[in-house]
Amino acid sequence: MSDGLPPQMGQSLLFLTDEQLRKGIEAMFFAYRGFTADPDRILAEQSYGRAHHRAIHFIHRNPGTTVNNLLSILGVTKQSLNRVLRTLIEDGLVSSTIGQRDKRERHLHLTTEGAALERALSDAQRDRMRAAYRAAGPEAVVGFRQVLEAMMDEDSRHHYEAMKDRPE
Amino acid sequence: MSDGLPPQMGQSLLFLTDEQLRKGIEAMFFAYRGFTADPDRILAEQSYGRAHHRAIHFIHRNPGTTVNNLLSILGVTKQSLNRVLRTLIEDGLVSSTIGQRDKRERHLHLTTEGAALERALSDAQRDRMRAAYRAAGPEAVVGFRQVLEAMMDEDSRHHYEAMKDRPE
DNA sequence: GACAATACGTCAGCTTTGTTGACATTCCAA
DNA sequence: TTGGAATGTCAACAAAGCTGACGTATTGTC
Numbered sequence: 001m002s003d004g005l006p007p008q009m010g011q012s013l014l015f016l017t018d019e020q021l022r023k024g025i026e027a028m029f030f031a032y033r034g035f036t037a038d039p040d041r042i043l044a045e046q047s048y049g050r051a052h053h054r055a056i057h058f059i060h061r062n063p064g065t066t067v068n069n070l071l072s073i074l075g076v077t078k079q080s081l082n083r084v085l086r087t088l089i090e091d092g093l094v095s096s097t098i099g100q101r102d103k104r105e106r107h108l109h110l111t112t113e114g115a116a117l118e119r120a121l122s123d124a125q126r127d128r129m130r131a132a133y134r135a136a137g138p139e140a141v142v143g144f145r146q147v148l149e150a151m152m153d154e155d156s157r158h159h160y161e162a163m164k165d166r167p168e
Numbered sequence: 169m170s171d172g173l174p175p176q177m178g179q180s181l182l183f184l185t186d187e188q189l190r191k192g193i194e195a196m197f198f199a200y201r202g203f204t205a206d207p208d209r210i211l212a213e214q215s216y217g218r219a220h221h222r223a224i225h226f227i228h229r230n231p232g233t234t235v236n237n238l239l240s241i242l243g244v245t246k247q248s249l250n251r252v253l254r255t256l257i258e259d260g261l262v263s264s265t266i267g268q269r270d271k272r273e274r275h276l277h278l279t280t281e282g283a284a285l286e287r288a289l290s291d292a293q294r295d296r297m298r299a300a301y302r303a304a305g306p307e308a309v310v311g312f313r314q315v316l317e318a319m320m321d322e323d324s325r326h327h328y329e330a331m332k333d334r335p336e
Numbered sequence: 337g338a339c340a341a342t343a344c345g346t347c348a349g350c351t352t353t354g355t356t357g358a359c360a361t362t363c364c365a366a
Numbered sequence: 367t368t369g370g371a372a373t374g375t376c377a378a379c380a381a382a383g384c385t386g387a388c389g390t391a392t393t394g395t396c
Contacts, residue, residue, distance in 0.1 A: 234373085235373070235374065236372085236373065236374085246373085246374070246375090247374095247375080247376085247377095250374070250375065250376090254375090267373095270372090270373085271373095272372065272373040272374070273372095273373065273374090274373085274374070
């Protein structure tokens with residue numbers, strides 16, 4: 001064990017050492033900061049926060065979604081989401097319309113103004129993601145997504161898969 | 169443009185489409201939830217939060233670090249860090265000793281008890297990361313890390329690189 | 337038609353974790 | 367030696383999460 005590795009570990013499993021895993025954990029931590037940095041700057045100008053960004057993103061991706069559905073995607077309580085949603089509706093970024101089939105439901109859409117903010121936010125976030133993709137190359141991108149998908153909870157994976165191949 | 173792609177885009181740049189970038193963004197969002205889920209459960213039992221986890225992790229990785237240095241790694245205000253640090257010191261998980269050379273500085277170490285919690289937290293997080301690595305395979309892991317590193321801010325990358333190859 | 341369940345909104349109150357501002361202590365350099 | 371910079375602490379506030387309770391409208395079921 002003079003090499004610091006369990007003796008039964010062959011060359012093929014070197015990527016599973018605690019050392020490698022620790023690097024992955026720290027990379028995830030630092031990268032997530034970069035991931036949110038650019039949208040955060042835009043949001044701060046309008047005194048919105050990350051919670052608003054998440055709501056806007058998933059309403060954009062699921063036009064007409066109900067509050068309940070959004071709740072299960074975001075994984076927060078309705079009280080928490082409601083606070084965010086209320087300000088977005090008051091500010092005219094999101095519209096809430098009573099359901100036709102089921103009048104208890106509210107269907108959520110981005111207004112023109114909401115879509116404009118969504119675009120600004122996702123442009124900023126995509127720019128960084130594009131730079132990272134370009135720097136790392138196409139094969140790295142495949143691996144990136146594979147590891148991320150394998151890291152998700154069951155629930156998250158369901159939501160992710162459901163939206164994954166839906167056109168923009 | 170009947171394929172929905174800009175005509176100048178060759179096969180080699182398909183991984184840079186907005187569609188691909190969006191999938192990466194959503195994968196990052198959902199994966200980060202999984203990434204923090206297991207430690208969060210352990211922390212909740214002791215009425216600690218993610219901020220405590222981060223402090224414990226980086227004190228473990230940088231024994232004897234000063235508050236200021238920890239501050240720049242974590243990227244929060246000193247007041248915010250101080251609150252977390254105070255509870256950890258009161259609870260006997262972290263020791264704070266006045267600097268010999270510069271008496272303004274405090275040097276931070278994990279106590280035996282603090283190291284035990286650190287172990288529990290990182291074991292849980294490593295388990296999930298290991299499962300994801302194993303599922304995705306070694307080549308995917310290389311790509312995963314490459315994209316994450318390219319996504320970091322300058323500051324984060326410096327901190328990451330400084331700790332990267334330091335033994336556990 | 338009565339009644340339980342569902343969907344949504346809201347009030348109140350608490351926690352965690354971020355922020356700014358004010359302040360004490362310590363060090364260093366002019 | 368003294369004034370400014372650096373380090374860390376206390377106080378107060380804000381964003382965004384949480385639980386619990388409750389009201390209202392609507393739907394579905396017995």
